[in-house]
Amino acid sequence: MPDRKNLTEENLLYDVLVVGGGNAGLCAALSANECGARVLVVEAAPVDFRGGNSRHTRNMRCMTDSYGEDEYWTDLLRVTGGQTDERLARIAIRSSSASTVWMKNHGARFQPALGGTLHLGRTNAFFLGGGKALMNSYYEAARGRGIRILYNAEVIGIKTDGGVFESATALVNGVPVELRAKTAVFAAGGFEANIEWLKEAWGEAADNFLIRGTPFNTGRVLKLLLDAGADQVGDPKQCHAVAIDARAPKFDGGIVTRLDCLPLGIVVNREGVRFYDEGEDLWPKRYAIWGRMVAEQPGQIAWSIIDSKVAGRFIPSVFPPVRANSIRELAVALGLPGETVESTVRLFNESVRPGRFDHNLLDDCRTEGLTPPKSHWAQAIDTPPYLAYPLRPGITFTYLGVKVNEGANIVMQGKLVRNMFAAGELMAGNILGKGYLAGFGMTIGTGFGRIAGRQAALAAN
Numbered sequence: 001m002p003d004r005k006n007l008t009e010e011n012l013l014y015d016v017l018v019v020g021g022g023n024a025g026l027c028a029a030l031s032a033n034e035c036g037a038r039v040l041v042v043e044a045a046p047v048d049f050r051g052g053n054s055r056h057t058r059n060m061r062c063m064t065d066s067y068g069e070d071e072y073w074t075d076l077l078r079v080t081g082g083q084t085d086e087r088l089a090r091i092a093i094r095s096s097s098a099s100t101v102w103m104k105n106h107g108a109r110f111q112p113a114l115g116g117t118l119h120l121g122r123t124n125a126f127f128l129g130g131g132k133a134l135m136n137s138y139y140e141a142a143r144g145r146g147i148r149i150l151y152n153a154e155v156i157g158i159k160t161d162g163g164v165f166e167s168a169t170a171l172v173n174g175v176p177v178e179l180r181a182k183t184a185v186f187a188a189g190g191f192e193a194n195i196e197w198l199k200e201a202w203g204e205a206a207d208n209f210l211i212r213g214t215p216f217n218t219g220r221v222l223k224l225l226l227d228a229g230a231d232q233v234g235d236p237k238q239c240h241a242v243a244i245d246a247r248a249p250k251f252d253g254g255i256v257t258r259l260d261c262l263p264l265g266i267v268v269n270r271e272g273v274r275f276y277d278e279g280e281d282l283w284p285k286r287y288a289i290w291g292r293m294v295a296e297q298p299g300q301i302a303w304s305i306i307d308s309k310v311a312g313r314f315i316p317s318v319f320p321p322v323r324a325n326s327i328r329e330l331a332v333a334l335g336l337p338g339e340t341v342e343s344t345v346r347l348f349n350e351s352v353r354p355g356r357f358d359h360n361l362l363d364d365c366r367t368e369g370l371t372p373p374k375s376h377w378a379q380a381i382d383t384p385p386y387l388a389y390p391l392r393p394g395i396t397f398t399y400l401g402v403k404v405n406e407g408a409n410i411v412m413q414g415k416l417v418r419n420m421f422a423a424g425e426l427m428a429g430n431i432l433g434k435g436y437l438a439g440f441g442m443t444i445g446t447g448f449g450r451i452a453g454r455q456a457a458l459a460a461n
Helices: 004-011 023-034 052-056 069-080 086-105 130-144 195-208 220-227 287-295 327-334 338-351 440-460
Strands: 016-019 039-042 059-061 124-127 148-150 153-161 164-172 175-180 183-186 239-245 266-269 302-306 322-324 386-398 409-412 415-422
Touching: 016 023, 016 440, 023 039, 023 052, 023 130, 023 183, 023 440, 039 164, 052 130, 052 440, 059 086, 059 440, 069 086, 086 440, 124 130, 130 148, 153 220, 164 183, 164 415, 183 440, 195 287, 195 386, 239 287, 266 338, 287 386, 302 327, 322 327, 327 338, 327 386, 415 440
Parallel strands: 016 039, 016 183, 039 148, 183 415
Antiparallel strands: 059 124, 153 164, 164 175, 239 386, 266 302, 302 386, 322 386, 409 415
16 A cells, blocks of 8 residues: 555656556656656556556557658548548647657567558558557556556546646545646546446447446546536547447457458348448448447447358457358347348349459449448358357547647646646547547557657646
């Protein structure tokens, strides 16, 4: 158990308090330390579960010579439908070109891109060992630089005076401790693990949501900031939500529960009918809309149906598919109306027009006269055994957050707070009004984490 007096006295000496120990928080802490600041990080999770959602990531979207700023921005503009702050978005995009070098200097290692339906070899840098290995590298770098980290430390209060940060109160192993610092960076994630808050936006449907990441992202710090007067950005109903295997655990299932087979077959709801174009665009630009669409279906459940022709062309779920030698048999195994599913598959097969199938690009295999259409990768589902995966909405992170400026300063009642900053999921809604690009959350967290850390260190002088 911590010594409350010692903690309080020591924290009078800290320049920067970082709230949250995920990617954005550690990037902020390391960047502030590089500027000469004394840094304290408080992480709500125990040491074995440190790192927030970042430990479940695989890659980060990066601007390169072959993937320039204009193409990157156009991709983001398309998926957000224009609901983005262009100034902040371009800052995140531009920062990504130098981020990989900075990351390597702090222990990160990279590997070749994965294959299947991801199509990310040109646009994304993949972490060797995944996000957990990346976070372990950052924590080791922080330890070596003398950055202090408190685990099991949940911030439950924030004290400001005239719009200036003074201190935060945290429960450290259950003991309330006042943490004082000259500046603070808030990087404590969204509210995706708070089912009651999700129900305020989604109603009772939220009871059927699965949370892909950490159960520690309850939104408590976000609510504290909003209650303190921080300007709000984002829609509480908008989030990074993918279709994951319905057999995944309620929390912390991670990336292995994601299903990447959806573009290669059809998706039906519990009534046995399709409800969206599975081949609308390349998977990294569309996978994060499917959780939301499944959430809008009866019972918040759906099924992806493929045949043996495409087995092995995608990264499978950790759970095995349901198999059958006929569509009727498969429907019965799934508890779906057999006649309806057979009709859905038959009508789909009849609408498929000849083309050259290539799941690596937007091919010319499409349907004709079918609603909804399938714009690409449409092949008849006619080769047994037939396979199916059950789908539930998998919530990664929410887009509701606090408004920031180009320097990551929090905006309160229209005015910048000189010594309070935000990074990561807590401010991602400034850039992500809706939609998602694969790896872009890590881009935002890394870019604005580094900015927030530097600016906090400067403000502490």
